[in-house]
Amino acid sequence: TSKVAIIDRSSRADADVDYLFAQVRVEQQVVDTSPNCGNMLAAVGPYAIERGLVQAQDPQTEVRIHNVNTGKLIIATVETPGGNVAYRGDTRIAGAPGSAAPVRLSFLDAAGARTGKLLPSGHAQETINGVPA
Template identity: 55%
Template sequence: MEQRVDTTPNCGNMLSGVGAFAIENGLIAATSPVTRVRIRNVNTGTFIEADVQTPNGVVEYEGSARIDGVPGTAAPVALTFLNAAGTKTGKVFPTDNQIDYFDDVPVTCIDYGDASRHYSG
């Protein structure tokens, strides 16, 4: 088995900082109260829209939004993944089934921005 790190998926946590970086560095002009930043995902050829909180035309970092597994709170950044269905495998359901069974456990395999598996814990 080949041992390698797959660098093709994107990371929503990292993506949430791209818009603020672009605004803070003058790449995008801020609008109040929210600035929409369009981000190209070079790994999939798709686009993501990030809605960055910019009251008075300034990036707001403080807020009450929480992410499971991440300590603290911050201003929300809404990410919209555009045309992300099937970007890794060519199909929303790579197995052609909405539910598969692995060792009698129902599993849904989905490719929407990145291939993943979902099951009830």
């Protein structure tokens, strides 16, 4: 009820669709486009195919997604046997009920999308409140 995916043909030549994620804070009447949501991102590929923004292939279709929030490119690989989006499948996510067809997401050059570098502090490991992380 509080997450929005805005999807359209891409403004970039290297992508099929633009995806803008927005978090709606209903108690404050605020729309925030600074965060991201992987669950919503997983739906972008099937949506783009269903809406005719991307032509389905058999048996899989790659959808190149420009994440407007980060400026990064993600490739969603969607199961499309016979040129139709498959929704039923055996893929499970721990903590989520049921199963479905997989949607594989490949994040191209995602390091530093929010911080400008792979390791924001410059260290591969730090201790935070006594816990190595």
